[in-house]
Amino acid sequence: MSVKVTVELDERVRRALKQAAVNAGRPEKEIHEQALRSYLRLDIIDRIGETAGSLSEQEATRIANEEVHAARRERKVRSRR
Numbered sequence: 001m002s003v004k005v006t007v008e009l010d011e012r013v014r015r016a017l018k019q020a021a022v023n024a025g026r027p028e029k030e031i032h033e034q035a036l037r038s039y040l041r042l043d044i045i046d047r048i049g050e051t052a053g054s055l056s057e058q059e060a061t062r063i064a065n066e067e068v069h070a071a072r073r074e075r076k077v078r079s080r081r
Contacts, residue, residue, distance in 0.1 A: 017031055017032070041064075041067055041068050041071045044064065044067045
């Protein structure tokens with residue numbers, strides 16, 4: 001399910017997004033989603049789901065949560081510098 005979202009972007013970021021979409025031959029919304037999934041570490045969760053045939057849902061969720069918390073700690077440390 002998709003929802004429509006409006007955001008304001010710096011013009012330089014907007015141009016780079018548009019160019020990335022053209023270069024990839026993909027719609028801008030796919031580039032948006034890919035970037036956000038990566039930043040939010042949802043790509044890790046997706047990969048775990050794809051390759052976790054032997055993991056229980058509970059174990060896969062635990063691993064995904066650990067990754068998210070580690071990423072947040074890392075960002076917090078970087079923001080203090």
